[in-house]
């Protein structure tokens with residue numbers, strides 16, 4: 181865990197110079213970066229409903245985890261948790277590790293990712309590309325304990341995204357994802373969205389968006405879409421912080437086997453369970469509509485956002501809805517974009533694809 185270390189003299193000028201330089205490098209990376217786009221997902225004009233996608237796949241490390249990794253590194257550095265020459269270790273389903281490997285290399289410390297062996301090879305390659313090392317374990321449930329053990333053995337720091345994601349992020353502003361979305365909506369017909377739909381892995385993104393909305397006194401509501409094999413939905417519905425699930429999520433990046441400390445249920449207005457087949461169908465429809473591939477968690481959010489659009493339509497409401505493109509599809513060509521993989525998993529996306537295509541043509545609702 182992120183314990184206080186005793187092996188560094190924090191007043192040592194050498195350590196202080198290292199710390200300043202590390203913080204400067206992370207801040208400078210942010211200063212060189214541009215904002216991510218808010219794309220329009222076309223819907224029939226007469227509906228009077230606008231759907232937007234915040235495209236987080238364009239960060240230097242390709243996912244919304246770039247924001248999280250930056251926040252976690254700054255938080256850990258400023259807390260004195262990262263020491264020169266000692267590894268940073270993370271329990272990760274992949275994307276966080278890709279982004280953290282990037283920041284570890286930036287500040288010159290080793291990085292080790294502890295992940296389930298089902299993680300896609302493309303992500304493993306990316307972590308190694310950024311100079312990280314991958315430590316694969318049999319199941320997603322083991323990653324926490326193994327990470328803590330590795331940190332103990334090496335004198336390194338277990339970053340622990342599932343605990344610290346929500347508190348490392350500046351939720352009041354500082355160009356966080358929510359502030360950026362609201363600024364980008366300013367000249368739109370409905371600048372205050374009726375709903376923002378997120379998905380949850382750490383829960384950090386939904387917590388940041390929800391807190392910002394409440395802090396800024398917006399009327400926007402927050403929905404979190406949850407995949408199969410995740411306990412977040414049940415835990416939220418039953419108000420049960422001890423909810424668990426004994427199988428791992430098939431949708432990379434989201435769905436957890438336990439209620440993570442960084443998931444903040446009280447900030448969320450609604451949750452929606454989304455079948456994995458519906459997530460993948462929506463992901464594939466996104467490519468046909470926008471010419472852009474994305475990961476399956478983007479499909480989970482998109483399916484849920486489109487269901488909300490369908491409800492608004494049925495109720496005669498106008499307004500806007502926002503969801504996210506979480507990461508790019510090229511990481512999953514041998515997985516969600518492979519019909520063989522789908523067949524092997526017994527996933528039939530065809531009925532959901534048909535339903536979506538019909539809905540988008542104005543010929544029906546969404547179940």
Ligand SMILES: *Cc1c(COP(=O)(O)O)cnc(C)c1O
Nearest residue numbers: 275380381382383385433477506
């Ligand atoms: C982490 C992740 C999410 C969810 O974001 P959190 O802020 O961790 O809840 C969604 N999609 C992908 C691909 C992710 O890696």
